[in-house]
Amino acid sequence: MKPFSKALVSAIALATAVTAAPLKADPKAEVLHYWTSGGEAKAVKALQEAFAARGGEWVDAPVAGGGGDAQAAVLRARVLAGDPPAAVQIKGPNIQEWAEAGALADLSNVAASQNWDAVLPDAIQNIVKYEGNYVAVPVNVHRVDWIWANPEVLAKVGASVPTTWDEFNATADKLLAAGIIPLAHGGQPWQDATVFETVVLGIGGVDFYRKALVELDMDALGSDTMVKVFDQMRKMRGYVDPDFPGRDWNLATAMVMRGEAAMQIMGDWAKGEFAAAGKMPGKDYICASTPSENGYLLNSDSFAMFNVKGDDLIAGQNLLAELILGTEFQETFNLFKGSIPARTDVSRGAFDDCAIKSMDDMVSAADGGTLLGSMAHEIAQAGAVRGAFIDIATAHFNSDMSSQEAVEKLVKAIKLAQ
Structure with missing residues (x-):
């Protein structure tokens, strides 16, 4: 991780450390987030x-746009000014960076009283803990490695949803011929990277994904297996239509919905598009x-x-933490969002078949050590x-770059980015 600026670390150091003693004050919280539209806005309102x-x-502090980039700029400015919000929507390694800088409060008392360790998979605990203590509260889990398919379109070539990449290629070739x-x-770029990481997982397997994309093992990044990943990505490039550049993900989902395309690889936020159109899983889409x-x-x-x-x-932070990971909000939020509860x-009664499959698969993956970020x-x-991975994946996908050249560029880019 890249260190924060000295000015930012100094500003954090001046903040008064938070203690988790019993409090009698009325709870108050300024909440900085970028959920400003659709189901996300409804979910925030419910909270x-x-x-x-x-x-x-x-105290609502929404910052629209940029998938969180605009909010990140606001947050840094607030911290530098010595006036951070009480609660901020962030995720992944960004949580660890803020914790390492000494900016985050310890939620251990709330976590212990609500027994978070018993209801959260280890892979999720690792995201929201720093040095063994909870510093953030997980809201949901989106599964990224989904295929969304139109069963009527697949039936035209006598195919079902592929379970191997060889099957995927064979089915895609039949569809092209038709x-x-x-x-x-x-x-x-982020959509190219989404497809890329599912191919890494499928071609290389769980251990390879972990070595290459999580641990940044240079042998894995430069391996023959990674060459095969880019070989598959080259095939994928041949399976998309000529008008794909710049297309938003939801418009690609609509192509599957309308029967213009057979499949899409996208996270389960795509399910919200099917639901909004009144489509039913297992019947209208798979x-x-x-x-x-x-x-x-x-x-x-x-x-x-x-x-x-x-x-x-x-007091406001403690109440928010309790509510966010409470069973009621976990259900309400994720029904709006299309994701599944973190706990x-x-x-499961209110969730659809796709969500239930995701829940079952997450528990199985957590037990088997195959749950990956x-x-x-x-x-x-x-x-x-992350930017280096995305740059190489999208450069290869949108050019005639060879797989070997892509691997060589990837190794160099990751070395420079660390």
């Missing part, structure tokens, strides 16, 4: 109402994991609690390292 029902004063777009895709040996790539949103002064703000004991979505890597 706000739950907070108010417990006597809390919620004049059907095999893969709906949006030509944006959800299936991308080919792999029981791997599961997760993306998880969290709220980190920053060091603040004042008993009312500390494993939430009732997404590189493309800032869980396994963030900042310059």
